[in-house]
Amino acid sequence: MNFGEMSGIKLLGVLALAVIVGTVALYYTVFRSQRDANVAAQQKLQAKLRENAELEAYRPKLADIERQLANLKQQLDIEKKIVPDDKEVDNFMRMVGGEARKAGIEIRRYTARPVASKEYYTEVPFEVELDGPYYSMLGFFDRVGKLERIVNVNNLLVASTRKPSDAKAKKIYQYAPNESVVATCVTTTYFSHDMDPTVAAAAAGKAGKPGQPARR
Secondary structure (H helix, E strand, C coil): CCHHHCCHHHHHHHHHHHHHHHHHHHHHHHHHHHHHHHHHHHHHHHHHHHHHHHHHCCHHHHHHHHHHHHHHHHHHHHHHHHCCCCCCHHHHHHHHHHHHHHHCCEEEEEEECCCEECCCCEEEEEEEEEEECHHHHHHHHHHHHCCCCCEEEEEEEEEECCCHHHHCCCCCCCCCCCCCEEEEEEEEEEECCCCCHHHHHHHHHHHCCCCCCCCC
């Protein structure tokens, strides 16, 4: 086509047609794909805004949920002190021995009793033999009853130091002049996990064999 031979009107028409064709081509290639991308991005943005709006409704409850979690953690810590999940029987005997020293009495022996496994906890009983002044003995049991950890005392037998066999004491010791009573009882502690009975027996061996003074 010879543009030099065309009149001005025809030339303008050809140029206008070229512009239209180019615009249509750009629309179906670059502009349309960009528009589709913008529409998709806008849809994602709207979806994210709706999601954020739904989550915003839970914001006032977040502080309350955090407080509940903190309370649950505190309760769990307290429960671990009451019924610990460890299996260190030595710690239990040291704890009881410490209360005995504070009360001013002597623990002569620990004898392991059969361990009883329950559904959620394990009972670990020990027969304990002790002696001391009468009021000191009362103070000891009062101290044990106030421990954070659960310790049950049963089968309590009390006798005079002049006749300790009435309390089923295994051996007669050289009692101090201020000691007036001998006692035997079964102290039971609890663990939240199962315990192999041999663990308790081994711990009792560390505390002292029957008839021998317990290690203090």
